[in-house]
Amino acid sequence: MNSLKNSVRLVGNLGMDPEVKMFDGNKKLTKLSLATNDSYKNDKGERITETQWHNLVVWGAQAGLAGDMLKKGDEVVIEGKLSNRSYIDKDGIKRYATEVVVHEFLKTAGK
């Protein structure tokens, strides 16, 4: 693993329950949707909150754990890598998707 060259860290809340998928009968993949809320004051001194939604995927042993331990609304800390993949959509056009492939996650003491 090379987290030195490609590393993402996020702290935020899950917008939905984890979505667990099975592949080839035994491989697990869990999808998470995580919101990070950035709060700052603009030029006029008004407090602005900017929300970013991130698509996360968890593979392997961690995928099952994520599916079992996490639920909508949970505050989590994750470390992973940025992954860009292309696919052909239903109209035959090449599309790009960016995901964070999660290596480690942690549910805060919160919920």
Place this chain on the structure above:
Amino acid sequence: MNSLKNSVRLVGNLGMDPEVKMFDGNKKLTKLSLATNDSYKNDKGERITETQWHNLVVWGAQAGLAGDMLKKGDEVVIEGKLSNRSYIDKDGIKRYATEVVVHEFLKTAGK
């Protein structure tokens, strides 16, 4: 700034010269394309190199610096945040793009 909640770190090489754009006559934006190479051994013991291309944007004072100091092939270290935005493409369809908004960059002693 809240690099605690949303932070990306990449070490890689630039695939092209920086692309500097002017906005409103005085605002600068610099686009970078960065490759990260992840190397590992597969099940058969063969060495596999996986390359990911990342779209980076640099705003403000740093944008000019990036345009001046960096060039194609340079090895750089960056820290930034993941930013997802949507836009309407030329066919009127909503698309999503993910970029890394760079806060800090560093050219290694290399090139």
Place this chain on the structure above:
Amino acid sequence: MNSLKNSVRLVGNLGMDPEVKMFDGNKKLTKLSLATNDSYKNDKGERITETQWHNLVVWGAQAGLAGDMLKKGDEVVIEGKLSNRSYIDKDGIKRYATEVVVHEFLKTAGK
């Protein structure tokens, strides 16, 4: 600031209430003691928890905030830099101390 060259990230719990100190009548410094708990299985399959205690210091505007918002037992996420300093102890011998100078902190939803 150069968090690219020197960056520490910790997630843990405070072992004591923040210790706020005043300097020169108006400068604030807050000291925190943070435990990180690393849990793993040893050769015999026994679960081992290893606790590290870290000395943190918060300067400036953040120092007051840390003193007001945080208390013993809180779960916090921090980003800072490693700082090594030397001093002369009461016996006239040169000593070294390592601290994490905190740039950002976040109390989790927990407590």
Place this chain on the structure above:
Amino acid sequence: MNSLKNSVRLVGNLGMDPEVKMFDGNKKLTKLSLATNDSYKNDKGERITETQWHNLVVWGAQAGLAGDMLKKGDEVVIEGKLSNRSYIDKDGIKRYATEVVVHEFLKTAGK
């Protein structure tokens, strides 16, 4: 491994050749001394460079690699964890030492 709870990232130069030590006939430990240079402008507009020296240790398979690949002056990027240990010095007094236990390292294209 739990790099989520305790993670250090440094970019700097080695102040000496790696020091490789053998334990129990087959275990390797490599010590590195790394300088990080932080440059900023003070109140008077003068450019100040502040150098921090960090003690790093590399264990296991990586220890041999570090000993072979790295030398004095090299620019390196590392990821590791903060580790605090106590020991009894030659005068029988308890002392504390902080080290960065390196998980991953990377020599830049530089030297």
Place this chain on the structure above:
DNA sequence: TTTT
């Protein structure tokens, strides 16, 4: 779609 979350959270404060």
Place this chain on the structure above:
DNA sequence: TTTT
């Protein structure tokens, strides 16, 4: 000295 914390927490699970």
